[in-house]
Amino acid sequence: MDSPSRDILIVDDDRQVREVLHQIFLSAGYACRLAEDGRAGVAAFTEKPTELVVTDLKMPVMSGIELLQQIRALDGDAAVIVLTGAADVKTAIDSLKLGAYDFIMKPVNVEELLIAAERALERRQLLIERRAYQAMLERRVEEATQHLTAAYQELEATYGTTLEALGSALDTRDIGTESHSRRVHGYALATAKEYGVPQELVRDLAHGVLLHDIGKIGIPDAILLKPGPLTPEEWKVMRTHPEIGKRLIERIPFLRGAVPIVFSHHEKWDGTGYPRGLSGEDIPLGARIFAVVDAFDAMTFSRPYSKAITFDAARAEIKRCAGTHFDPNVVEAFLRVPGQLLDEIRRRSIAP
C-alpha cells in the first residue's frame, strides 16, 4: 500500500541538531516541520497535528517531557520519540511511562533513528486500526443485538397472537363459551397481581389459562357437543382432557411452563378434583388461580345449560367454597380485585 508522505515535527533548541535531523528525515521522505522549543512545538502541533514528533528532552521554555504530555493530551495517538543525552537516561525512561514510543541516545545514529521512526509509525497505525476494528465489532454486536431483540419481540408477539387464536378456536368449538378463554385470562392476571405472583411466572400463567382446555381437541364431538347430560362413561372420556392437553403441549419448549395449569386445572383444594386428586398446595398455584376465575366466569356468563348470576352472587359463592373447592388465599386475592375491573375485562373480551 502506498503510504502518503509522513508528517514529522522536529523539536530541538539546538539549531544545528535541528538541521541535521531535518536533513535525515527529509532524505527519508518525511514532510518535516521544525520548532525550537517545547512551547513552539505545542503551538505547531496544535495548528496542524503530525503523526510523529521527535523531540529533545532538555530545552529552555518547555521541556521535552512537558511537550510530550501536552501533545499526548491533544492527540492520544501521536507517536513521540525523545532524544536524550547519556546523563538523562532516567528521564528518557520516565518518558516511556508517559506515552513516548521510544527514546534515542545522542549522538544520534541515523539508521537507528529512522528505524525507531518507522516502528513508531507502524505501532501508531496498528493501534488506530485495532481501535477502529474494535469499534466496528462493537457496532456490529450492537446492530446484531438490536436485530435479535426486534426478532425476539416479533416472535413473542407472533406466539401471543397464535395462542390467542388457538384459545378462541377452542372456545368456538366448545359451543356457548365464546371468548371464555379471553375473559378468564383477564381475571386470572388481575388475581395473580393481587396475589403477588412473581412476574416471571405470569407469562406461564397466561399461556396456561389460554390453553387450559386444549386437550378437548381429543374429545369426540358426540361427547363434547352433546346437548344433554353426559353418561358416566362419557364423563370418563371428558375427564381425560387435562391429560391430553398435557401431552399436547409438553413437547413445545415455549409452552412447557403452562403444563401444570393445563394438567391440573380441574383439581380442587380438598382433593376431590381430577385427574390426580391433588389437594392443597400440591396443586400448582396457576391451576389454583385458574380454578377460581374459571368458576367465576362460568357463574357470571349465561350458557345453554345455566343462567348467569350477578357478580356479587358469584363472589359470595366463591367465598363460600374457599377451603373446599378453592385455595382460601387465592380466593382472598380474587375478592380484592375491584368489581369495576372485572366488569371492564368482561366487556373488553366480548367476541367481535
Ligand SMILES: [Fe+2]
Ligand atoms: Fe377443562
